[in-house]
Amino acid sequence: MSLTELYLGVDLGRSTRTAIVDGDGRVHSLGREPSRLESANDLVDGLVEFVNRTIRDTSGIGTIRSIGFGLPGLVEHPSNRVVMLPNLADVSEIDVAGLLSSATSLPVVLDNDANAAAYGEWRCGAAKGRSDFIYITLGTGIGAGIVQGGQLQRGARGFAGEFGHLKVTAQGLECGCGSSGCLETIASGPNIVRRTRERLFSDPAYSYSALAEKMRGRLTCEDVVEGAVSGDRLARAILAETGLFLGMTIANVVNLMNIELVVLGGPVMRDNDVLLDAVIHEARRRAFGPSFEACEIASSALGDDAGVIGAAIMARDAIHGSLDVAGRP
Ligand SMILES: [Zn+2]
Structure with missing residues (x-):
């Protein structure tokens, strides 16, 4: 046998x-x-x-x-x-x-x-049957895989798809890649937590946030997402801002590549419709209308x-x- x-x-x-x-x-x-x-x-x-x-x-x-x-x-x-x-x-x-x-x-x-x-989303997930899409993963870092014309795009030496290191501000923080102002320094899981902590320390208006209590232990990105889903004002403000930067960067990609689908995955996107909605709102506002209308923005089917x-x-x-x-x- x-x-x-x-x-x-x-x-x-x-x-x-x-x-x-x-x-x-x-x-x-x-x-x-x-x-x-x-x-x-x-x-x-x-x-x-x-x-x-x-x-x-x-x-x-x-x-x-x-x-x-x-x-x-x-x-x-x-x-x-x-x-x-x-x-x-x-x-x-x-x-x-x-x-x-x-x-x-x-x-x-x-x-x-x-x-x-x-590749996984393409063969058996949210991008099955598609030929022009980008998959973006948000976790400790931010990365992407690009499929165009039914081919995985690797670029000249294999380094294509570094979506997290697109520059979104001229005056940004230093990034793990050695540069600064990268999207990852704002929208990765650890940076969502960092921004939440900084806002709690700097803005007394948020001192009643349930997240202030979490700060006594170990505040995680999941705490921020759960807070936003349950209506916490600080968590919602942080994810709205995250969605602004992500949506703006996705609008650039939509305009540049005329893709038919953006799949958002990784641990930060788990059960995170608040962020997904903020991204769609901002991308719609920033991209060419016809390009945005031709493009769907969806959550990963295979998750983590x-x-x-x-x-x-x-x-x-x-x-x-x-x-x-x-x-x-
Ligand atoms: Zn970087």
């Missing part, structure tokens, strides 16, 4: 996540554990160990044919190397995909995590699993030749 052919998706962030999917894209299992962030070598060692354990645990239900691997950095497409991984560790001297491939004896498809998530499921589906399609992958002539 031949065992089911399976594909392993890996999504590296502050946690490492795994997904096992079959040839039809059905998800068999999901896994997650904290990443080892002490050094680049620890990060890679922890990753290899977790992946090998996941493969062993899967041996009873099928055979893994290939691995798709997404991470939040610049992945050079022709060479299959990570050039920058700003929020985690400097792995630019390590051939991460090559190491993972030799440690598992499996082919590894490496890509930016937002590209992987865009888009990246890891997308990575697994990339692994499947690369094996079957329907995805152009790094390292392939």
Whole structure:
């Protein structure tokens, strides 16, 4: 009896996540554990160990044919190397995909995590059947994957889609990328929390906000989103401002690319219709009318699993030749 052919998706962030999917894209299992962030070598060692354990645990239900691997950095497409991984560790001297491939004896498809998530939404989520869209993920960082003319767009060296590092102000804060004034310094999860804390300290009008009580513990972005949904004035003001910057930047993309769909995903967008509505309001106000009318703005269908499921589906399609992958002539 031949065992089911399976594909392993890996999504590296502050946690490492795994997904096992079959040839039809059905998800068999999901896994997650904290990443080892002490050094680049620890990060890679922890990753290899977790992946090998996941493969062993899967041996009873099928055979893994290939691995798709997404991470939040610049992945050079022709060479299959990570050039920058700003929020985690400097792995630019390590051939991460090559190491993972030799440690598992499996082919590894490496890509930016937002590209992987865009691919997941494209093949089995909110962008299924579309050919011109952008997927934007909002979490610790902000990234995007772009599909135009039915092709994932990577640019000249694979670095396209850095939506979070579009400049939205000339006088902004320093960003993890080394520049300043990036959208990420305003609209990422940690920066939504930072702005909420600053507003609580600086504006006495908000001292009665329920979020002031949360400040005694650890205020999170989920607290701000929950506050906004339940009508907290401060939380709503912070998300309205976040929506203004995001919607303005999306209007630029709509005008520039005439896309038919914007998919918003990542942990910041989870159960966050307040932010989605603010983004749509601002994008409508700022984009060309006909371009905006041709474009839908929607929430992700796969949610936080888009990246890891997308990575697994990339692994499947690369094996079957329907995805152009790094390292392939
Ligand atoms: Zn930046």
